[in-house]
């Protein structure tokens with residue numbers, strides 16, 4: 001199985017390559033330079049700062065592919081000047097800690113002659129065998145359990161919010177992958193994960209990333225996960241690019257925006273605007289905003305079981321045979 005990733009929020013590829021490619025149990029991450037997506041600039045000159053940005057970019061890409069630095073088994077480090085080896089190592093060691101990957105380090109001529117370091121890596125993240133029907137039951141049970149959970153300052157439950165978002169997708173004749181993305185876009189609020197960053201009344205701040213990763217582990221498609229992960233960034237993009245959009249946000253959604261990084265910087269918005277799934281990300285965001293209406297009739301959760309089974313059967317790996 002080969003899967004190619006274009007990760008929203010990671011530096012735009014500077015050529016005809018993917019951010020990462022999964023081949024079976026391994027994920028290959030393309031070489032990253034010191035391009036800071038927060039500022040939209042290469043931040044060059046201090047090897048420690050450059051190394052920090054490079055590995056942060058790798059973290060973002062790994063997260064998008066369903067892995068973390070702890071899964072990295074091999075790195076290649078390219079230094080403009082080998083005299084900076086020790087300083088690079090200091091920062092590199094901070095990120096990897098005790099889980100040290102195998103590594104090669106060489107002095108190299110960089111395509112961007114100003115930058116001092118580039119790093120690529122390979123991660124080992126085996127896909128678990130899975131049975132579509134079992135995963136569908138797990139997902140349905142998790143959503144059903146949120147029937148009495150408040151949706152963070154909105155007048156509907158978390159389950160009603162998910163079902164209304166999915167209903168809007170159905171009513172718009174969206175394809176099943178997009179309908180399921182709408183249903184599952186906030187699943188990161190419902191799972192338990194020790195990495196969850198909770199903030200008072202607004203729930204799990206990093207629910208987009210955690211939800212996408214949880215779905216990756218269960219075999220949901222790369223496109224569906226990109227849409228789930230992108231629903232928060234879509235809000236940050238729309239606030240940055242559409243002067244009227246912020247006025248549409250509910251008070252709770254306006255409050256969460258502050259904790260989600262606020263409006264995108266111009267270069268970040270430009271990169272997000274070029275993502276292949278932009279149109280569907282924005283459609284999902286719109287359905288998300290509308291899914292806060294008390295008493296709105298919806299298709300019941302049980303009706304999605306067969307759709308999930310079809311999705312996982314079509315896109316995910318089969319059960320491994322002994």
Ligand SMILES: [Fe+2]
Nearest residue numbers: 161185186288
């Ligand atoms: Fe939502």
